[in-house]
Amino acid sequence: MEISLNVILLYAFTLGALVISALKDRKKTIRAxxxxxxxxxxxxxxxxxxxxxxxxxxxxxxxxxxSRILGEDSGVFGIIGAGLVGSITLIxxxxxxxxxxxxxxxxxxxxxxxxxxxxxxxxxxxxxxMEIKFLGKRAAFIRNCLAFGFSFLAxxxxxxxxxx
Numbered sequence: 001m002e003i004s005l006n007v008i009l010l011y012a013f014t015l016g017a018l019v020i021s022a023l024k025d026r027k028k029t030i031r032a033x034x035x036x037x038x039x040x041x042x043x044x045x046x047x048x049x050x051x052x053x054x055x056x057x058x059x060x061x062x063x064x065x066x067s068r069i070l071g072e073d074s075g076v077f078g079i080i081g082a083g084l085v086g087s088i089t090l091i092x093x094x095x096x097x098x099x100x101x102x103x104x105x106x107x108x109x110x111x112x113x114x115x116x117x118x119x120x121x122x123x124x125x126x127x128x129x130m131e132i133k134f135l136g137k138r139a140a141f142i143r144n145c146l147a148f149g150f151s152f153l154a155x156x157x158x159x160x161x162x163x164x
Contacts (some may be wrong), residue, residue, distance in 0.1 A: 004006075016125040018033075025036035034093070043092070044096075046092070046095070047095055049095075051095070051098075064107070067106075067108070067109075068112065069081070069109035070082055070103065070108035070109060070112040070116075071107055071108060071112075072109035072110070072111070073108045073109075074109060074112060078109065078112045079111055079112050079115050079152070079155070081117045082113065082115045082116040082119075083114075083115045083116070083148065083151055083152060084119075085116060085117070085119075086115065086116040086117065086119030086120040086123065086151070087119045087124075087125050087144075087148060088119075088125045088126060089120055090124075090126045090127070091120060093121060096117055096120050096121070100113050100114075100116070100117050103110075103116075110158070110162060111155050111156060111158075111159045112155075114154065114156075114158040114159060115151055115152060115155040118151035118152075118154040118155055118158075119147075119148060119151040122146050122147035122148075122150065122151055123144050123147045123151065124144060125144070126142065128140060131143070131144070138164035145159050156159075
């Protein structure tokens, strides 16, 4: 496994910031680290579950099938399908982006993956009942419909920027 310079720099910066924080206020830094470890402990089961599911899915679908379903040549149906799956999936962002990376590596196209990620982040079919409770039915549906439409625009924008 190859470690990139960006990863090394990120870890070095984090370690440096941690040392500076500890020098400034050791007790506060220890509390912050413990709080972060507790948050990691709460997130880890969810993270591992999604990674296992994604690994199983990627092992079942070879690159040719992945390209046919979500590839650049999958056309409108691949993009709409990715948007629909993203709309009904409830995955945190810190898990979604590694999943997107694996999908791209496995032959999925940029526009379908960008559509999946943007609908995943902006549309909440699973959280719709809670949204209706706080925003009202009309506002929740309007917000989700606009977010769904905007997700496709965002995906094409991402594709355009990457291909510059």
